[in-house]
Amino acid sequence: MTVCATPALEDRVTRSLLGYGVLAGPLYVTVSLAQAYTRDGFDPTRHAWSMLQNGSLGWIQTTNLILSGLMVVAAAVGVRRAVGRGAVPLGIYGVGMIVAGLFRADPGAGFPAGSAGDTVSWHGLVHLGAAGVGFVGLAIACFLLARPVGMPLLSRLVGVFFVGSFLAMNASGGAPWGILTFTAGVLAVSAWLAAVSVRLYRSVA
Known part of the structure; x- marks a missing residue:
């Protein structure tokens, strides 16, 4: 005998998955910043x-990346269940x-x-x-989810700014302005993902 999930249960599962999208960005940013200002x-x-x-x-930081990525993948599944579009590129980012x-990043510039x-x-x-493939996926998600989440202009601006910040970091040759611009881009998309997840969470009956 097959037991079908009730709509209420389906909605609870979707909200739970979207909840990870609210947590992923703040987790990654908080853990990263805490280390950035305490690591010798x-x-x-x-x-x-x-x-x-x-x-x-x-x-x-390795654990931070993996856990945050798993949360983003869970959020992408929630997005798929809630609105359908934008889930695949978001999952690619995760x-x-x-x-x-x-796969650890290389050391350099005196650290360690x-x-x-x-x-x-x-x-x-x-x-x-x-990282590059994931960043492209995240930027695409910003555009695909712009209208479904009701933030068309903001979502697109965040997507453009994030791509620009990544390009700026690579073009700067490690100069402070490039690193700080990319950091601002990461903060922006982390806040965007949290906002999108909250909006979709609330829209699920």
Whole structure:
């Protein structure tokens, strides 16, 4: 005998999944910032947050990336159940975070102490590739979810700003303005994902 889930149960599951979208951004940002201002030798104006994966405490940022990525994937499933569109690219972003967590970013620019940053490892390349693909997915999600969540202009602006901030970081050659611009982009999309998840959470009957 097959037991069908009731609409109420389906809605509870969807809301639970969307709840992870509310938590994913704040978790990643909070853990990253806490380390950025407490880890010896780490300079938020010179080092990207991914570099926190290096050193004796690197496992903290690795865990942060993987857990946050899993939350984003769960949120993507919730988005699929709630509105359908935008879920796949959002899920790609989550998977990108997980892969970036599994493959450590390269050290450099003096962090950890003594790192020159003149070599690129295979795992560093995988990390960068996964992050790049994930970032593209997140930007696409910003555009696809713009109308369904009722934030058409804001969502598109966040998507454009995030892509621009990533390009700025790469074009800056590690200059403070590039790193800080990308940090602002991460903060913006993290807040956007939380806002989208809250809106969809409330829209589920």
